[in-house]
Amino acid sequence: VKSNKAPYCIPMPPPNVTGSLHMGHALTMTLQDILSRFERMQGRDVLWQPGTDHAGIATQLVVERLLEKEGSSRHKLGRENFLKRVWEWKEQSGNTITSQLRRLGATPDWERERFTMDPDLNKGVNKVFVQLYNEKLIYKDKRLVNWDPKMHTAVSDLEVEQVEIKGNMWHFKYPIKGMADTFITIATTRPETMLGDTAVAVHPEDERYKKLIGKMVVLPITGREIPIIADDYADPEKGSGAVKITPAHDFNDFEVGKRHKLPMLSILDKDAKIAAAEGAQIPEAYIGLDRFVARKQVVAEIEALGLLDKIEPQVHAVPHDEKSKSVVLEPFLTDQWYCDAVTLAKPAIEAVETGKTQFIPKTWEKTYFEWMRNIQPWCISRQLWWGHQIPAWYDDNGKVFVAETEEEAQKLAGAGVKLTRDPDVLDTWFSSALWPFSTLGWPEKTEEVKRYYPAETLITGFDIIFFWVARMMMMGIHFMKDVPFKKVYIHALVRDEKGQKMSKTKGNVVDPLDVIDQYGADALRFTMAALAAQGRDVKWSNSRAEGYRNFATKLWNASRFCEMNGCALKIDFKPQGNKHTLNRWIVSELAATSVKVSDALKAFRYNDAASALYQFTWGTFCDWYIEFTKPLINGSDAAVKQETQDTTGWVLDQILLLLNPFMPYLTEELHAHLLGKEKAGKEDWLQTKMWPVFDKAVIDSKAQEEVNWVVKLISEIRSVRSDMNVPAAAQIKMQLKGLNATNQQRLNTYLDIIKRLARLSEVEASENAAPKGSIQTVIDEANIILPLADVVDIAQERERLKKEIDKANANIERINKMLLNQAFLAKAPEEVVQEQTEARTEAENLKAKLSQALKQLEAA
RNA sequence: GGGCGCUUAGCUCAGUUGGUAGAGCAUCUCGUUUACACCGAGAGGGUCGGGAGUUCGAGUCUCUCAGCGCCCACCA
Numbered sequence: 014v015k016s017n018k019a020p021y022c023i024p025m026p027p028p029n030v031t032g033s034l035h036m037g038h039a040l041t042m043t044l045q046d047i048l049s050r051f052e053r054m055q056g057r058d059v060l061w062q063p064g065t066d067h068a069g070i071a072t073q074l075v076v077e078r079l080l081e082k083e084g085s086s087r088h089k090l091g092r093e094n095f096l097k098r099v100w101e102w103k104e105q106s107g108n109t110i111t112s113q114l115r116r117l118g119a120t121p122d123w124e125r126e127r128f129t130m131d132p133d134l135n136k137g138v139n140k141v142f143v144q145l146y147n148e149k150l151i152y153k154d155k156r157l158v159n160w161d162p163k164m165h166t167a168v169s170d171l172e173v174e175q176v177e178i179k180g181n182m183w184h185f186k187y188p189i190k191g192m193a194d195t196f197i198t199i200a201t202t203r204p205e206t207m208l209g210d211t212a213v214a215v216h217p218e219d220e221r222y223k224k225l226i227g228k229m230v231v232l233p234i235t236g237r238e239i240p241i242i243a244d245d246y247a248d249p250e251k252g253s254g255a256v257k258i259t260p261a262h263d264f265n266d267f268e269v270g271k272r273h274k275l276p277m278l279s280i281l282d283k284d285a286k287i288a289a290a291e292g293a294q295i296p297e298a299y300i301g302l303d304r305f306v307a308r309k310q311v312v313a314e315i316e317a318l319g320l321l322d323k324i325e326p327q328v329h330a331v332p333h334d335e336k337s338k339s340v341v342l343e344p345f346l347t348d349q350w351y352c353d354a355v356t357l358a359k360p361a362i363e364a365v366e367t368g369k370t371q372f373i374p375k376t377w378e379k380t381y382f383e384w385m386r387n388i389q390p391w392c393i394s395r396q397l398w399w400g401h402q403i404p405a406w407y408d409d410n411g412k413v414f415v416a417e418t419e420e421e422a423q424k425l426a427g428a429g430v431k432l433t434r435d436p437d438v439l440d441t442w443f444s445s446a447l448w449p450f451s452t453l454g455w456p457e458k459t460e461e462v463k464r465y466y467p468a469e470t471l472i473t474g475f476d477i478i479f480f481w482v483a484r485m486m487m488m489g490i491h492f493m494k495d496v497p498f499k500k501v502y503i504h505a506l507v508r509d510e511k512g513q514k515m516s517k518t519k520g521n522v523v524d525p526l527d528v529i530d531q532y533g534a535d536a537l538r539f540t541m542a543a544l545a546a547q548g549r550d551v552k553w554s555n556s557r558a559e560g561y562r563n564f565a566t567k568l569w570n571a572s573r574f575c576e577m578n579g580c581a582l583k584i585d586f587k588p589q590g591n592k593h594t595l596n597r598w599i600v601s602e603l604a605a606t607s608v609k610v611s612d613a614l615k616a617f618r619y620n621d622a623a624s625a626l627y628q629f630t631w632g633t634f635c636d637w638y639i640e641f642t643k644p645l646i647n648g649s650d651a652a653v654k655q656e657t658q659d660t661t662g663w664v665l666d667q668i669l670l671l672l673n674p675f676m677p678y679l680t681e682e683l684h685a686h687l688l689g690k691e692k693a694g695k696e697d698w699l700q701t702k703m704w705p706v707f708d709k710a711v712i713d714s715k716a717q718e719e720v721n722w723v724v725k726l727i728s729e730i731r732s733v734r735s736d737m738n739v740p741a742a743a744q745i746k747m748q749l750k751g752l753n754a755t756n757q758q759r760l761n762t763y764l765d766i767i768k769r770l771a772r773l774s775e776v777e778a779s780e781n782a783a784p785k786g787s788i789q790t791v792i793d794e795a796n797i798i799l800p801l802a803d804v805v806d807i808a809q810e811r812e813r814l815k816k817e818i819d820k821a822n823a824n825i826e827r828i829n830k831m832l833l834n835q836a837f838l839a840k841a842p843e844e845v846v847q848e849q850t851e852a853r854t855e856a857e858n859l860k861a862k863l864s865q866a867l868k869q870l871e872a873a
Numbered sequence: 874g875g876g877c878g879c880u881u882a883g884c885u886c887a888g889u890u891g892g893u894a895g896a897g898c899a900u901c902u903c904g905u906u907u908a909c910a911c912c913g914a915g916a917g918g919g920u921c922g923g924g925a926g927u928u929c930g931a932g933u934c935u936c937u938c939a940g941c942g943c944c945c946a947c948c949a
Contacts, residue, residue: 628896
């Protein structure tokens with residue numbers, strides 16, 4: 014704790030221990046690292062809190078597969094040994110991801126690394142559970158859950174993926190008791206569930222069935238009698254208008270069943286095989302059949318009974334487990350622990366409404382609200398072994414005692430009462446929900462809790478807004494009486510170049526480690542920043558990465574240039590002391606860039622920050638400044654030479670500083686180099702330096718104007734030369750006609766530079782008429798005349814001038830359309846009118862000069 | 874069914890209060906200059922998905938149509 018600095022906390026979304034670095038990590042961690050480094054350079058006491066998540070199901074699956082290969086299983090091992098095995102695996106392989114993060118250059122506070130199943134974090138989990146239980150915000154309930162018949166566990170609604178499957182709609186005729194040859198037809202996509210039907214529902218207003226309400230149906234196969242009930246749920250428009258009700262195997266039917274107090278017959282076991290349910294009267298032949306086998310069996314028997322009305326092929330959505338994909342989940346009636354999310358969500362919604370927590374971009378708040386306002390009870394128990402075992406104990410009568418430890422539970426139950434612990438574990442997201450404070454040592458009253466809660470910023474992907482962000486909000490507010498973070502920056506997901514989600518099955522996965530091998534970690538990071546515009550997705554592009562690798566090389570070469578030309582870094586260099594315009598200019602441009610970059614980062618506009626740095630470094634510094642100053646460095650004016658060398662070295666170092674959050678490896682290396690050291694000591698590290706803030710005095714707008722004119726002149730000459738196919742090697746003459754005093758002065762000052770960069774042999778400012786066979790162009794008030802009598806192609810020059818004149822004409826016309834419009838003059842702001850008027854004058858001036866040049870050409 | 878978003882140069886994308894459309898890559902031309910060919914100089918290329926509206930003025934605001942994508946819910 015560096016107590017003299019303002020704290021800045023950013024909790025790292027803990028990657029799964031099972032994971033290895035993928036592009037999504039590379040993106041999110043890069044963005045977090047850039048921000049962490051940036052804030053550190055602002056002098057903040059930054060805590061970027063790292064750690065890993067135990068990832069219940071995922072990890073258990075990994076180890077179970079391992080066991081399977083060994084011919085063993087978790088059941089053979091038993092719970093205790095199995096857990097031992099998982100821990101062993103975690104010790105060996107669990108830090109793969111964190112070491113990969115180091116390769117990426119991520120700099121969280123590694124010494125504070127936490128794991129969601131660390132002892133102190135477990136303590137927090139138990140405390141939260143017990144308190145919520147005592148507040149009646151956690152309770153046990155028998156409801157339908159999505160059941161995974163392979164893993165034998167409840168699965169979160171959020172982890173259910175609806176997959177479109179080609180199936181059938183079977184229409185069955187159910188006979189009505191006491192009415193010979195009268196049937197009521199129902200339709201179903203899951204015939205086997207009919208064994209558990211406990212009613213048939215029709216709409217109360219449905220004329221077709223009104224008279225049947227209250228009658229009994231004799232359920233085929235089982236012979237059970239079930240009532241025909243009236244319920245709004247039955248939609249007369251759908252199917253036959255009559256619907257079978259299977260409360261224990263369908264979420265809607267469950268609600269209907271509750272309304273009508275229907276029996277709930279659970280006819281499947283944990284493996285989703287048909288099981289004998291009390292009172293269900295399922296024939297012996299069905300018991301133990303797999304659900305899909307039973308389906309065929311039921312259909313066959315119904316058909317044999319002559320009760321099959323028809324079969325229609327139909328595509329319908331079937332719930333699958335998001336992770337394993339292959340497993341069809343089953344609505345299953347079980348006892349589970351629930352958390353009263355409805356209650357907890359209220360203040361969490363309010364916190365975002367009042368702006369205590371802000372989403373960036375703001376549009377994600379809608380997503381958050383949408384879910385939070387319709388939130389369902391959160392099923393927090395899982396029938397797994399790997400995770401936080403629920404701190405609840407039962408006596409022989411099934412009475413439950415919830416306490417943080419077994420001793421306390423025993424106290425509650427009374428001495429001598431034999432207690433058995435609830436075997437279930439908590440949903441992984443339960444412990445992740447506590448991450449912003451559990452990692453700081455809560456429930457202990459630590460310095461860190463006081464200092465770093467709430468966090469300033471959370472950076473994460475939109476895919477876990479519900480899973481994680483929302484839950485942290487609920488738990489944070491409930492237990493800490495304050496939001497867990499003030500800002501949530503939601504970034505997109507990384508997709509491939511075609512916008513497809515990366516997946517192993519599609520084979521379009523880009524491995525960030527391969528990218529690092531190929532282009533370097535710095536290039537990967539810079540690319541991520543450059544691609545991270547606040548849109549929906551980040552499409553990975555190898556060509557972009559290649560471009561930024563080139564950028565790194567460019568910077569490296571610039572540094573080499575500095576070294577070769579005596580441009581060293583002087584620690585006490587003061588840019589405001591510069592005298593030469595070029596040096597004053599580059600410092601001004603640098604200052605402007607620095608502001609752009611920090612403004613962009615403060616607004617999470619990483620791409621803007623990246624492009625400002627790219628442009629300044631490559632365009633302004635390398636392409637112009639270094640080229641401009643070569644003559645100065647090789648020149649005879651010792652004072653100017655020294656100042657230029659010092660400025661060059663210093664600006665390069667400032668670039669390294671600004672670029673350090675993005676490209677930490679290269680910039681540190683070059684910085685050390687600039688200091689003349691093989692390897693820099695800690696005290697020299699850029700990441701410990703302050704972000705440059707420039708005095709306004711350093712910005713010299715006159716210098717900027719002046720140099721911009723020179724740039725424009727050179728560009729103009731180069732463009733014409735190229736257009737007219739003047740050989741690059743040819744040194745030609747130039748005459749400037751009509752030059753005003755200011756620019757004449759500038760011309761003299763930069764004569765050498767202009768000659769060098771525009772490949773000119775002689776330059777003169779004179780009012781003489783353009784010699785025959787010249788090519789001409791215009792810069793502001795002056796004509797640029799390049800006499801090339803022997804080389805120039807008159808016809809080509811004529812074409813070129815005409816084209817330029819056309820352009821000027823079009824421009825004038827466009828502006829006239831505005832300026833001759835009374836409504837525009839009346840309603841547009843004065844400054845816009847002014848602007849356009851000036852633009853017109855300029856364009857007319859240009860046109861006049863070009864036309865004159867054309868006339869001269871024709872005359873010659 | 875409800876919600877969100879996207880459609881801008883050949884490709885991938887920027888474009889923050891409405892005021893003459895930008896970048897990288899790709900393409901084409903030319904390369905003198907010992908920091909750099911992972912380079913330098915120059916050029917071409919867009920009626921901003923279609924239509925309507927608001928406005929003096931729309932890539933930018935509103936409506937509408939079309940195509941694409943995502944999320945949630947449902948599917949007897």
